[in-house]
Amino acid sequence: MNIPEQKPAFPYSAFPDGWYVAGFSSSLARGEVKRLTAHGQNWVLWRTESGRAFMSDAYCPHMGAHLGHGGKVRGEAIECPFHLFCFDGNGACVSTPYGTKVPPKAKLPMVPLEEKHGLLLAWFHSEGHAPHWQVPALDMTGWLPLATEEWVLETHPQETTENSVDLGHLPAVHGYRDVEILKPVEVHGPLLTTRYAVTRKGLPFITKDFRMEFTISVWGLGYSFVDVEVPAFRMKSRNFVLVSPIDGRHSYFRSAMTVSEDTDPKGLSPALAILPKALALRLVRAAAFRSYVADIKQDLDIWQTKRYVEPPALAVGDGPIGVYRRYCRQFYSELRPAAQSVAQAS
Numbered sequence: 001m002n003i004p005e006q007k008p009a010f011p012y013s014a015f016p017d018g019w020y021v022a023g024f025s026s027s028l029a030r031g032e033v034k035r036l037t038a039h040g041q042n043w044v045l046w047r048t049e050s051g052r053a054f055m056s057d058a059y060c061p062h063m064g065a066h067l068g069h070g071g072k073v074r075g076e077a078i079e080c081p082f083h084l085f086c087f088d089g090n091g092a093c094v095s096t097p098y099g100t101k102v103p104p105k106a107k108l109p110m111v112p113l114e115e116k117h118g119l120l121l122a123w124f125h126s127e128g129h130a131p132h133w134q135v136p137a138l139d140m141t142g143w144l145p146l147a148t149e150e151w152v153l154e155t156h157p158q159e160t161t162e163n164s165v166d167l168g169h170l171p172a173v174h175g176y177r178d179v180e181i182l183k184p185v186e187v188h189g190p191l192l193t194t195r196y197a198v199t200r201k202g203l204p205f206i207t208k209d210f211r212m213e214f215t216i217s218v219w220g221l222g223y224s225f226v227d228v229e230v231p232a233f234r235m236k237s238r239n240f241v242l243v244s245p246i247d248g249r250h251s252y253f254r255s256a257m258t259v260s261e262d263t264d265p266k267g268l269s270p271a272l273a274i275l276p277k278a279l280a281l282r283l284v285r286a287a288a289f290r291s292y293v294a295d296i297k298q299d300l301d302i303w304q305t306k307r308y309v310e311p312p313a314l315a316v317g318d319g320p321i322g323v324y325r326r327y328c329r330q331f332y333s334e335l336r337p338a339a340q341s342v343a344q345a346s
């Protein structure tokens with residue numbers, strides 16, 4: 001009998017603080033209620049009739065019914081299926097079918113939720129603090145709608161996000177060559193940035209190899225934004241890497257991509273010149289996203305089977321793993337210096 005291997009546990013909290021994607025905006029329609037497990041708890045996402053999205057505890061504070069099993073949006077509130085109490089976007093009970101005074105203790109816990117550039121971003125903090133930093137909103141005018149994909153992986157968000165500074169794996173896993181650092185890694189509070197270039201093999205409709213420049217902005221362990229430029233084709237894309245811990249062992253790994261409408265499809269392939277530009281751009285986005293997803297798939301098995309090594313046995317050429325790991329410490333209450341936790345609390 002084969003006993004399945006057990007993946008060694010990640011040594012720090014499975015639920016680091018920060019902003020994490022609870023879903024794509026396109027996945028939550030007006031009037032819809034959706035169940036979600038995130039950061040070890042059950043929640044519901046719901047969108048009011050006016051279009052505002054909220055995330056709340058799954059369990060009704062009255063007598064514990066699950067709002068994701070029969071709960072309904074009523075105007076700007078959510079109605080529990082059990083005794084029909086309604087709760088607004090602040091979690092306050094606003095009505096009961098009895099017509100009597102609402103119970104003041106019936107308060108539905110809410111998760112801070114921001115909807116930005118097609119993403120539903122939820123704030124989690126192990127000590128319950130309100131958001132003290134924000135993921136910047138991007139203007140998506142002039143960009144195609146997001147192409148999206150998602151997986152459930154047995155991994156931790158710190159492990160997957162480490163990819164963005166792990167220069168050594170780029171040739172080994174992805175076959176990129178001539179990796180060149182254009183701007184060394186910098187840390188500014190919850191933001192880590194770096195910029196590098198690689199040469200990659202052609203895509204199905206691009207026969208020659210081409211140079212790509214990545215400008216990476218890591219905003220905590222759940223949200224990374226990559227500005228990609230391919231100077232030879234005057235092509236620009238925006239890639240999002242979105243990792244949200246679920247239950248202590250698994251995480252949602254979501255990726256999304258859009259392409260700039262300024263991209264000239266003819267520059268990529270003469271075959272695209274005969275098509276209307278809007279259609280050609282969609283084909284470019286589809287092909288670019290396919291190759292991006294293919295790259296991600298090359299990482300999956302390693303992420304899901306690796307163990308976290310601390311300290312790692314680093315060599316010159318590895319990339320700034322140490323800087324990244326020091327940056328990560330701010331997102332764990334157990335690793336933060338006490339002074340930082342006090343500063344955040346005030």
Ligand code: FES
Nearest residue numbers: 060062063080083
């Ligand atoms: S349990 Fe929700 S209204 Fe009673």
Ligand SMILES: [Fe+2]
Nearest residue numbers: 163169173299
């Ligand atoms: Fe990778």
